[in-house]
Amino acid sequence: MKKYFQSIAYVVSVFAAMYGLHIAITTYEKPFDIYENPLVWIILIALILMVLLRELVNIVALERVEKLELEKEGIDPETVDRYAWFRKLLKKWTRSKAIEEEGEIVLDHNYDGIKELDNSLPPWWLYMFYITIIFGVIYMARYHMFGGDDQATEYQKEVAEATRLLEQRKQQNGGVVEVVVDANTATILTDEASLGRGKAVFNLNCASCHAQDGGGGIGPNLTDKYWILGGDMKSVFTTISDGGRTGKGMVAWKSNLKSKDIEKVASYILSLQGTTPKKPKDPQGELWEEE
Template identity: 65%
Template sequence: MKKYFQSLAYISFIAITFFAIVKAIMSYENPFSLYENPLVWIALVALILVVLLKELVNIVAQQKAEELQLEKDGIKPEEVDHWAWAKDLITKWTQAKAIEEEGEIELDHNYDGIKELDNNLPPWWLYMFYATMIFGVLYLVKYHVFNGDNQIVEYEKSVAIAKRELAAFKSTSKEAIIDMETVTILTDESDLNRGKAVFNLNCAACHLKDGGGGIGPNLTDKYWILGGGIKNVFKTISKGGRDGKGMVAWGKTLKPKDIQKVSSYVLSLQGTTPAKAKAPQGDLYEEE
């Protein structure tokens, strides 16, 4: 009766826990996130531990039963070779002869008393060798007879697929993707205020708060080193200035939205009169 209740409790626990885990996986957006849903992992670990513990108890009980049976049969448990199955498996997979049987495969010649045995190659080694031969033939036929895709073609196909998926994502995304091709200038006051805050925090050290220029160039005139306009300014902030002498790339630090806002704020400084305006640098930029 006790074993019956134990089995019933075990089966109930497994069923309820499994159902709860499946329900959580179907309900949560990120069910396997340790930080968002730690209870899912606790349930998984508990389920695995209970199953392993149950199996361990079964193995121990089976071993005890076998020992009792051996004692009834008059066999001492310590005389039983529990690794006999492993030894038989090794013998089959190596086809090694026992020392007593080595005379059957001993060759007639010897070298200074050193005798040579004519052992068979291990089956596992032969099977692997045959597998490499089959693989070699299939490889030859696929890539040298039927001209299968090489690494360059596979790479180009993967890039093409990625571009199609990106285009599809852009066309269906609820939120617009901002990059150097799609960026537009912002004029809303809240956006410009955000851009000004980003500028003062990251850009004012080199360009001064009024944009008049310090280490960096003057941002209030119509002369630009890497081109004016929202697209060029966005690109310069994202990718950085000239190699070795320009500013760092902010694309890894700032989000595209903030780069768009700070770019729009920079362009809003056009025509203002800073306190100490630096001399123009670069070329005169005319908006197309």
């Protein structure tokens, strides 16, 4: 029964991790940016660790079965060298001599009783040395004989490429360069695409405390007219970006979310005003009225 429970728990855990990874990848614009979206990498590493742990458990189980079979055949498991293949491989790649064989490579001279061994260079060291020679020849030919780009040339090319992308972005935005949004320049967005993006980011990062319908949980209700830190666009943007009250409010999200996404989340939150959640939390803060 325990075996089946472990298998079921493993399958469920892997499925949950893959589902969480799918949600994160489809939600974020750049899901594999480790600085903006560490959640993707955390789930990915957790998934890999689960698979490795499962394999480790299987290896331990196989070793136990092998030990029992040896005992049935009357063989002492302690006398079986399971790592003979590794020792053979290690000896091949290091060309090391056993202590009993060192007499074969002792040089015919000593210093105050100190003898010297004529050990061969390890193959792994020799191969790495040969690789550095080959790399050096290719490098010299590429950059000193055939005119490869030096650092200054590479820099100039990267600047030219960045300038081209900037001009392309200007053309896409009607000649205006995209700027970073802050609390003073953020506006309430009402188009379907922006609200859809805001909802996706809200469900991933905010719903655990405020509920998916905004009715509140650990965090306050976002559908009523009562606000702790203000209910206009500037206040909501600032609260999301810089965090709530010190010591008991939510954390700052400016290091995890782009400013444009914060603007979309704030717009989505404000669009929840007047809706009816399933389990609305009691009002918190003060009644907010637009000036």
